[in-house]
Amino acid sequence: MSKSLPAVITTLERAGGFASAQEVFQLMRKQGKPTGLATVYRALQKAATDNTVDVIRKDDGEALYRLCATGHHHHLVCTSCGKTVEVEGSAVEKWANSVAKNNGFKKVSHVVELFGLCQKC
Amino acid sequence: MSKSLPAVITTLERAGGFASAQEVFQLMRKQGKPTGLATVYRALQKAATDNTVDVIRKDDGEALYRLCATGHHHHLVCTSCGKTVEVEGSAVEKWANSVAKNNGFKKVSHVVELFGLCQKC
DNA sequence: AATGATATTGATAATCATTATCATTTTATG
DNA sequence: CATAAAATGATAATGATTATCAATATCATT
Numbered sequence A, B: 001m002s003k004s005l006p007a008v009i010t011t012l013e014r015a016g017g018f019a020s021a022q023e024v025f026q027l028m029r030k031q032g033k034p035t036g037l038a039t040v041y042r043a044l045q046k047a048a049t050d051n052t053v054d055v056i057r058k059d060d061g062e063a064l065y066r067l068c069a070t071g072h073h074h075h076l077v078c079t080s081c082g083k084t085v086e087v088e089g090s091a092v093e094k095w096a097n098s099v100a101k102n103n104g105f106k107k108v109s110h111v112v113e114l115f116g117l118c119q120k121c
Numbered sequence C: 001a002a003t004g005a006t007a008t009t010g011a012t013a014a015t016c017a018t019t020a021t022c023a024t025t026t027t028a029t030g
Numbered sequence D: 001c002a003t004a005a006a007a008t009g010a011t012a013a014t015g016a017t018t019a020t021c022a023a024t025a026t027c028a029t030t
Helices: A005-015 A021-030 A037-049 A090-102 B005-015 B021-030 B037-049 B090-102
Strands: A053-057 A063-067 A073-078 A084-088 A106-117 B053-057 B063-067 B074-078 B084-087 B106-117
Touching: A005 A021, A005 A037, A005 A063, A021 A037, A021 A063, A037 A053, A037 A063, A090 A106, A090 B090, A090 B106, A106 B053, A106 B090, B005 B021, B005 B037, B005 B063, B021 B037, B021 B063, B037 B053, B037 B063, B053 B106, B090 B106
Parallel strands: A073 A106, B074 B106
Antiparallel strands: A053 A063, A073 A084, A106 B106, B053 B063, B074 B084
8 A cells, every 4th residue: 555655745745734635636636646535545544644644633524634744743723813833742642651551551542632822812 | 592502511511521413412312302413513513612612523533522611631532442531631731731831822721532442442 | 462573493405524345457476 | 477465546335514494482572
């Protein structure tokens, strides 16, 4: 499951920021590398589990992907204007892992989002 | 748009932690207060914009709601059987507050959920 | 009470991202 | 070359969420 992955990653790179699977699909088509929708999804999923892309969710639930140059991090979002700051979270990771261990859980993932009001708002 | 809202909130309260709109809908039915699905969605949306409930997204994108004011703890949820463990999170709170401070944010709230596989699964 | 204006509800259909299916094509390997 | 295994992509299925719209409840005013 990897002939398409590089092309998908390249497209995501060109997209610049966050892009949905559907957008990547359209972009690849326009760039002369038409690829099946299912394949785009598969590639993005793999990239997500490999931690080569970040995944966040729009308000309507659609997944957005972005190349993840900086490793795992979280977001601090202004509830008024939507401004988003990336936040490093190694402390949270450690905490999550120890909690999981103490309760006999494996393959732990976590969701951490911070909300608040930014200076301007 | 408010006759149903109290009943929805009460149901969410009884649910204990996070619950999806679909779950709330089923619960209300079982508790003898059958309510239209659309109405449940409307009530939860309003509660979300009023900040009386928190919203997070499961890995598959489904929205989960929880009363905001309930004492602060987090959940470790088994993605297979649904078993849920309540988790204390003062470490996370401190981290969240300092992150917010460093970025000039105020009135910070946070959403932290852990997912994994429990021992049995 | 009766009227009418307005808001709420809920059954149902429509939307749309995501996943599953599966036949076909490609790649790897002996 | 031949055969097995993996990858692809067209298409259908799934499922949460949203839109529609007629029916019902609410409420102020007469």
